[in-house]
Amino acid sequence: xxxxxxEALIEEMKxxxxxxxxxxxxxxxxxxxxxxxxxxxxxxxxRVLDTPIAENSFTGMGIGAAxxxxxxxxxxxxxxxxxxxxxxxxxxxxxxHYTSGGQFKIPIVIRGPGGVGRQLGAEHSQRLESxxxxxxxxxxxxxxTPYNAKGLMKAAIxxxxxxVLFEHVLLYNMKEKIPDEEYICCLEEAEMVxxxxxxxxxxxxxxRYHVMQAAKTLVNKGYxxxxxxxxxxxxxxxxxxxxxxxxxxxVLIVEECMRTGGIGASLRSxxxxxxxxxxxxxxxxxxxxDVPTPYxxxxxxxxxxxxxxxxxxxxxxxx
Amino acid sequence: xxxxxxxxAKFLAPVAARSGGEKxxxxxxxxxxxxxxxxxxRGGAHHPRLRTALAVSSDVLAGNKAQAAxxxxxxxxxxxxxxxxxxxxxRVFEDMCAQxxxxxxxxxxxxxxxxxxxxxxxxxxxxxxxxxxxxxYRDHVHxxxxxxxxxxxxAELFGKATGCCRGQGGSMHMFSAPHNLLGGFAFIGExxxxxxxxxxxxxxxxxVLKQSGPDGLDVTVAFFGDGTCNNGQFFECLNMAQLWKLPxxxxxxxxxxxxxxxxxxxxSDPEIFKKGPAFGMPGxxxxxxxxxxxxxxxxxxIDRARRGEGPTLVECETYRFRGHSLADPDExxxxxxxxxxxxxxxxxxxxKFLVLxxxxxEMENGIKASLAKFAVVWYSVVPIELVNETLLSDFSFLSSLxxxxxxxxxxxxxxxxxxxxxxxxxxxxxxxIIEENLGTESELKSIEKKIEDVVExxxxxxxxxxxxxxxxxxxxxxxxxxxxxxxxDGKYRCEDPKFTQGTAQV
Numbered sequence: 165x166x167x168x169x170x171e172a173l174i175e176e177m178k179x180x181x182x183x184x185x186x187x188x189x190x191x192x193x194x195x196x197x198x199x200x201x202x203x204x205x206x207x208x209x210x211r212v213l214d215t216p217i218a219e220n221s222f223t224g225m226g227i228g229a230a231x232x233x234x235x236x237x238x239x240x241x242x243x244x245x246x247x248x249x250x251x252x253x254x255x256x257x258x259x260x261h262y263t264s265g266g267q268f269k270i271p272i273v274i275r276g277p278g279g280v281g282r283q284l285g286a287e288h289s290q291r292l293e294s295x296x297x298x299x300x301x302x303x304x305x306x307x308x309t310p311y312n313a314k315g316l317m318k319a320a321i322x323x324x325x326x327x328v329l330f331e332h333v334l335l336y337n338m339k340e341k342i343p344d345e346e347y348i349c350c351l352e353e354a355e356m357v358x359x360x361x362x363x364x365x366x367x368x369x370x371x372r373y374h375v376m377q378a379a380k381t382l383v384n385k386g387y388x389x390x391x392x393x394x395x396x397x398x399x400x401x402x403x404x405x406x407x408x409x410x411x412x413x414x415v416l417i418v419e420e421c422m423r424t425g426g427i428g429a430s431l432r433s434x435x436x437x438x439x440x441x442x443x444x445x446x447x448x449x450x451x452x453x454d455v456p457t458p459y460x461x462x463x464x465x466x467x468x469x470x471x472x473x474x475x476x477x478x479x480x481x482x483x
Numbered sequence: 484x485x486x487x488x489x490x491x492a493k494f495l496a497p498v499a500a501r502s503g504g505e506k507x508x509x510x511x512x513x514x515x516x517x518x519x520x521x522x523x524x525r526g527g528a529h530h531p532r533l534r535t536a537l538a539v540s541s542d543v544l545a546g547n548k549a550q551a552a553x554x555x556x557x558x559x560x561x562x563x564x565x566x567x568x569x570x571x572x573x574r575v576f577e578d579m580c581a582q583x584x585x586x587x588x589x590x591x592x593x594x595x596x597x598x599x600x601x602x603x604x605x606x607x608x609x610x611x612x613x614x615x616x617x618x619x620y621r622d623h624v625h626x627x628x629x630x631x632x633x634x635x636x637x638a639e640l641f642g643k644a645t646g647c648c649r650g651q652g653g654s655m656h657m658f659s660a661p662h663n664l665l666g667g668f669a670f671i672g673e674x675x676x677x678x679x680x681x682x683x684x685x686x687x688x689x690x691v692l693k694q695s696g697p698d699g700l701d702v703t704v705a706f707f708g709d710g711t712c713n714n715g716q717f718f719e720c721l722n723m724a725q726l727w728k729l730p731x732x733x734x735x736x737x738x739x740x741x742x743x744x745x746x747x748x749x750x751s752d753p754e755i756f757k758k759g760p761a762f763g764m765p766g767x768x769x770x771x772x773x774x775x776x777x778x779x780x781x782x783x784x785i786d787r788a789r790r791g792e793g794p795t796l797v798e799c800e801t802y803r804f805r806g807h808s809l810a811d812p813d814e815x816x817x818x819x820x821x822x823x824x825x826x827x828x829x830x831x832x833x834x835k836f837l838v839l840x841x842x843x844x845e846m847e848n849g850i851k852a853s854l855a856k857f858a859v860v861w862y863s864v865v866p867i868e869l870v871n872e873t874l875l876s877d878f879s880f881l882s883s884l885x886x887x888x889x890x891x892x893x894x895x896x897x898x899x900x901x902x903x904x905x906x907x908x909x910x911x912x913x914x915x916i917i918e919e920n921l922g923t924e925s926e927l928k929s930i931e932k933k934i935e936d937v938v939e940x941x942x943x944x945x946x947x948x949x950x951x952x953x954x955x956x957x958x959x960x961x962x963x964x965x966x967x968x969x970x971x972d973g974k975y976r977c978e979d980p981k982f983t984q985g986t987a988q989v
Contacts, residue, residue: 181692210690216726221676221719228680231665232615234687255673260666262959264658265649268665269962303966324962352968352975399968399976406971438971 166336168310169199172317173237175346177207180235183321186213186226187239187276196241197277197336223249223274227256231268235321243278243330244290257326258301273320275329277336279370279420280457280468284333289457289464294426296328297398304397305351306330306369310340312395315349323351330397332370354401356408360390363478364408366431367418368394371469375418378474387478397427400434406442409435413444414481418469423451445481450474557775563912563921564930566774569608570600570909571934573624576633577805579938580623580640584809588946589640593654596624598772598804601908602736603628605777606704609785613696615663615685615703617678620655621736621803622667625706630662637941643948650951651959671707671741672714675733678705679720682731682794689791699789700730707734710741712755721762721796728793732784733759735798736771739899742807743815759796771799772906775915802903816899957982 177183184207185200191214194201204212215222219240226236240246246253253274260268280289296304303325307313313331320327349355357372358379367375372393379389390408394400409415415435417428428449435447450469457467558566577595584593596603599621607616607628618625626636631647639646640654647659648667656667665681668674685701688694695701711717712735724731735755739746747753759766769780777799784795806813916922961967964977976982 184687184691208691210687210727216719216722218715218719218723221679221716221723224673224676224716225680225683225720225723228617228665228677228682229684229687230680231677232681232684234684251670251673252676255668255670256677260658261962263648263652263656264660264666264959265647265651266959266962267648267658267660271962301960301966303961323966325966352965396968399966401969402971403969403973 165307165310165313165331165338165340166195166197166199168314168340168342169307169317169331170201170203172314172321173200173203174206176318176321177203177211180321182233183235183237184211184213184229185237185239186215186222188215188217188241190214190239195239197331197333199336200239219245219248220250220252224252224256226272226274227252227260227270230270230272230326231260235271235273237273237275237321240274240276242288242290242333243276243292244287246274246276246292247290247295249274250295253296253302253328254299258299262301269324270326271321271324272326273317273323273329274326275317275320275331277331277333279330279332279334280452280464281333283459283461283464284457285459286456291421291426291452293330293397294421294424294429297427297430301326302398303327303351304330305395306332306397307395308332308335308369308372308393310338311342312349312355312393314342315347316351316395318346319348319351322348327351330369334370349395352396352399352401354404355393355395356404357391357393358389360388360412362388362412363390363414363416363481364405364412365389365391365416365418365474365478366394366405367391368397368427369420371418371420374469374471375474378471378478381471381475382478385475385479387482389478394431400431402434402438405431405435406439409439409442413442415443415445415447416474416477416481417447417449417451418474418477419449419451420468421451422454423449424454426451448477448481450477557779558921560921563916563919564926566604566608566778567909567912567916567922567927568930568934569604569628570774570912571931572627572633572937573600573603574909575931575934575938576623576627576636576941579637579942581805581809583637583640583942589654590642591653592620592808592810593640594621594808595805596621596803598903598907599736599738599801600624601774601777601912602706602734602771602799602801605771605774606706606732606734606781606785609778609781610702610704611696611698613663613701614785615665615678615681615701617665617674617681617703617705618657618667619671619674619707619711620667620669621708622655622657626657626659626662626664626667629659629664631657631659631664633937633941634944635659637938638945638948641945641948642950643945644951644955645944645948649955649959651955665703671711672716675705675707675711675716675720678703678731679724679729682724682729682788683727685730686727686791700791702785702788703729703731704785705731705733706736708741709735709737709739709746709755710744710749711735712737712758713750718758718762721758721764721794724794725762725764728791730788730791731794732781732788733794733796735796736801737798738801738803740803740807740816742811745815754798756796756798764794764796766796766798768798768800771801772903772908772911774908774912802899802906804900804904804907 189196190200191204191209191212200212223238226238229236257270260270278291296302305316307316316329320329365375375391379391382389390412392404392408417431419426419428421427428451432447432449450473453467455467458464573596577597580593580595583589603624616625616629623636627633635647639648639652642650644650648656652658652667655669658664658666665677666674682703689700737755756766756768767780770776780797784797787795913927965975967976970976
C-alpha cells in the first residue's frame with residue numbers, strides 16, 4: 165500500500181507543480197513508512213520538505229501555504245502526533261474558509277498512519293477519527309487497500325476541501341494489483357466489498373480484514389453478510405449504506421475507534437435518523453475498548469475487535 | 484545624519500546604550516540618591532522603562548532632528564501625510580468602534596488598537612499589494628492599513644452581509660484576499676504558522692514555480708503581542724523561518740500587558756528582541772510610539788526579506804491606551820498607589836524640614852509655599868512629570884517629600900498611562916510634520932476631517948447593510964460543497980434545493 169500512496173503522490177506532483185509534501189523525515193529519509201521514498205530526489209528539497217519536529221507549526225505553515233495557492237500534503241509521522249497540531253487543524257484548517265467568508269480555500273491533505281499496531285504502546289496506537297470528526301469544514305477518509313489508497317490520495321489532493329486521510333500502520337505492506345491507467349476514488353462514496361443478504365456490516369480501515377476473515381467463517385455457517393467499507397468517515401455515504409439496510413434490515417458496525425464518541429456512535433445515530441423504519445433489529449456496534457492500548461500482546465488483542473467477536477455478533481443479530 | 488545603509492551586522496552588534504528617543508521617566512532632582520536607589524532595588528530595576536541597556540536600532544531620528552531632516556529627509560511630504568492619514572484613520576475608527584459597541588451595534592469581544600497605530604502604519608504602509616499581513620484579534624487597524632475599506636471592516640463588525648468576511652468572521656477574524664490580509668486569529672500564536680506558510684509559499688513561487696514580482700520575494704509581516712512570545716508556536720516558527728530563510732518579519736507589539744498579565748510577570752527574559760539572535764536572525768528593538776522610527780526599521784527588514792536574506796524579529800515598544808478589550812475593566816493599569824497615605828510623608832517631611840530650619844526666619848514663608856506645592860502634588864492636579872526639579876529644588880523638604888512620593892510611584896506601578904499618553908504617536912507625527920514644514924496645521928485638520936467623514940460613512944453603510952440571510956449559513960463551510968456528502972437518495976446534499984436555504988439537515 166505504501167507504494168500505491170507513493171505512486172499517487174508522484175503522479176499528482178508531476179501533474180500539478182503546486183502540490184508539495186511536508187513532514188518529518190519525508191525528504192532525505194524517504195518517510196518513516198517509505199511513502200515518500202525517492203520523492204526528494206525527484207522534486208527537490210523545497211517540494212518535499214523535511215520539517216523540524218513542530219507539528220502544530222508546520223501544519224499551520226501548510227495551511228498558510230494553502231491559503232496562498234499551494235496544495236500541501238502534510239504528513240504526521242504517526243497520526244497521534246497530529247494531536248499536537250489539533251489547534252491548527254480545528255481552528256484554521258476547518259474554520260478559515262468559513263470565517264473568511266469564502267475568500268480563502270485550504271486544499272490541504274493531512275495524512276499519516278494511525279491505528280493499533282503490533283505492540284507499539286499506547287501513544288503510538290491512537291485512532292484520531294473520533295477526535296477530528298466534529299470539526300466542521302473537514303473531510304475524513306480512511307483507506308484500506310492499495311487500490312483505494314491510491315485513488316483516495318489522488319482525490320484528496322485534487323479536492324478543494326481540507327481532507328484528513330487515515331492510513332493504518334499494519335496495512336502498509338498489503339499487496340494488490342492495481343490498474344496502470346489513472347483512476348480516482350470518490351471521496352464521499354463507500355465501497356461495496358462483498359454483497360450479501362442477511363446483515364450489513366459497516367467497517368473501515370484494518371477492521372475490514374477482520375470482518376472479511378469473520379465473513380469466511382460466517383459463510384461456512386450459512387450466513388450471507390454484506391460488507392461495506394465506508395471509506396468516507398465524514399461525511400457518511402448514506403446512499404450506499406441506506407440501500408444496503410433496505411435490503412438486509414440488520415446492521416453491525418465494526419470499527420477500531422474507541423466506543424465513546426467514535427465513528428460508530430455517529431454512524432449509529434445517522435442510521436437511526438434516516439433508516440429507522442427499515443431496521444428489524446437494534447444496530448450493533450463493535451468498537452475497541454475504551455482503554456489506552458496496552459503493550460502486552462494478549463491485552464492488545466483484547467483491545468481491538470477480533471473476528472470471533474464479529475461472528476458472535478452476527479449470530480446474535482440474525483436470530 | 485544620513486540613514487546608515489543596512490547591514491545585518493548592524494542588527495547583530497552588541498546591545499548599545501540608549502541613543503535617544505526612548506526616554507526614561509524624569510528623575511527628580513534633589514531626590515536623595517539613596518532613596519531612589521532603594522526604590523530601584525525594590526522594584527524599579529525590573530521595570531523595562533527604567534533600564535538603560537535597550538538597543539535602539541535606527542539612528543536616523545536620534546539627535547538633532549532638524550539636521551537629520553535637512554541632510555537626508557526621513558520622509559517626503561507625501562509619505563508623511565500618508566502616514567498621518569493612516570494613523571488618524573486607525574484612531575478615529577477605533578474610537579468609533581467603542582462608541583458603536585456601547586450603543587449595542589457591535590458585540591462580543593472587540594479589541595482596540597488605540598496607541599499602537601505607529602506600528603501598523605509604520606510597517607504596512609511600506610508593503611505592496613502582493614505582500615501579506617497576518618494579525619491577531621487586535622486586527623481592525625491592520626486591515627485598514629492594508630487597504631481594506633473602512634466600510635467593509637465596520638460592516639463586518641456589525642455582523643452584516645456586506646462585511647469583508649460576509650459577517651461570518653467578526654472583530655477577531657478579518658480576512659481580505661484582494662488585500663492579502665490573512666487574518667484575524669482569536670487564539671494567540673496561531674497566526675504565526677499561517678504567516679510562515681504564506682512566506683513559504685512566496686519562496687516556493689520563486690524557486691519552484693519560477694514566478695516572482697519585479698521587486699523580489701513577496702514579504703509577509705506577522706503581528707502579535709508580548710504574551711505570544713512565550714508560546715511554543717512563536718519559537719517553532721522563528722526556527723523554521725530562519726532555517727529556510729523565509730521572507731517574513733515577526734513584529735512583536737510589546738504593549739507590556741496580556742490582558743491583566745504584565746509582561747514582566749510572565750517572561751523570564753523580558754527583552755524579546757534578544758530571542759531573534761538565539762535562532763540566528765537579527766533581533767531589533769524599536770520605539771513603537773514613533774512611526775518614523777518604525778518605518779525605518781520596517782524598510783530595512785522588508786528589503787532584507789525581499790532580497791531573500793531571511794527573517795527579522797522586530798520588537799516594538801508600544802502601549803494600548805484602552806483596556807485589552809471593551810469588556811476589560813483595566814484595573815491593573817491604574818496609576819500607582821502609595822504604600823502609605825501621602826499625609827504620612829507630608830508630616831514626616833514637615834518634621835524633617837522643621838528640624839532643619841528651626842532656627843531660620845524663612846520658616847514661615849517656607850511653610851506656606853510648601854503647603855501650596857504639597858496641595859498640587861496631593862491632589863495630583865498636575866501630572867507627576869511636571870512636578871520637577873524647577874519647582875522643588877528650592878526646598879529640600881519638598882524634594883524629600885517628592886522623592887518619597889516617587890518611591891511609591893516608581894517602585895511598583897508608576898503612571899504608565901500618562902507616560903505613554905505623552906508619547907501619542909499621532910501627536911508626535913503632527914508635531915514633526917509642522918516643525919519640519921512638511922505640512923500645515925490646516926492641511927492636517929482637513930485630513931482629520933476627511934477621515935471623520937470616511938468613518939461616519941462607514942457606520943452609515945454598515946447600519947444600512949442587510950443582515951446575512953439564513954441561506955448563507957452553510958455556504959462557506961466547504962470550498963467544495965460536495966464535502967457535505969451523499970444523502971440517502973443518492974444525490975449530493977448540496978444539490979438539494981433546501982440546502983441553499985440553510986434549512987437542510989447535514
